[in-house]
Amino acid sequence: MAKQKEVKTNAMRILESMKIPFVQYTYECDEFVDAMQTADLIGQPYEKLYKTLVTQGNSKNYFVFVIPIAEELDLKKAAKAVGEKSVEMIHVKDINAITGYIRGGCTAIGMKKQYVTRIDESAGSRDRMIVSGGRIGSQIELTPADLAKAVRAEFADLIKK
Numbered sequence: 001m002a003k004q005k006e007v008k009t010n011a012m013r014i015l016e017s018m019k020i021p022f023v024q025y026t027y028e029c030d031e032f033v034d035a036m037q038t039a040d041l042i043g044q045p046y047e048k049l050y051k052t053l054v055t056q057g058n059s060k061n062y063f064v065f066v067i068p069i070a071e072e073l074d075l076k077k078a079a080k081a082v083g084e085k086s087v088e089m090i091h092v093k094d095i096n097a098i099t100g101y102i103r104g105g106c107t108a109i110g111m112k113k114q115y116v117t118r119i120d121e122s123a124g125s126r127d128r129m130i131v132s133g134g135r136i137g138s139q140i141e142l143t144p145a146d147l148a149k150a151v152r153a154e155f156a157d158l159i160k161k
Contacts, residue, residue, distance in 0.1 A: 048141075056090055
């Protein structure tokens, strides 16, 4: 009987090549579910999960923001954090073309290009955080410092208060 092969995503291969330890969580899911449902499916507290959002600045450059799942990105703070006058969310239909990932499976690790990335400062006080593993049904737990290292990110105040 053949052993089921563990599915590794590009994000996981990048972390492994950088010798960054991580824990993978998988869950059954055929289509996009919101991050709160994901947290419930893997049995983790909402505060530990972070979502990856992609924006476009008035310069036409793309920027990636990683924020707690229950929070909302403050576009003014986000723009300031990347030195833009303004940023706006990209359309859902454009996620794959810009990042190489699909909605619900988007992670800052291993996008088509290395975009300027900011992680919400709230992650800095956490021992561990969980982000998408690069496909629907997969999450990765790692330290905030390791995520920042993997995507060359800085920490910034990004969420609406």
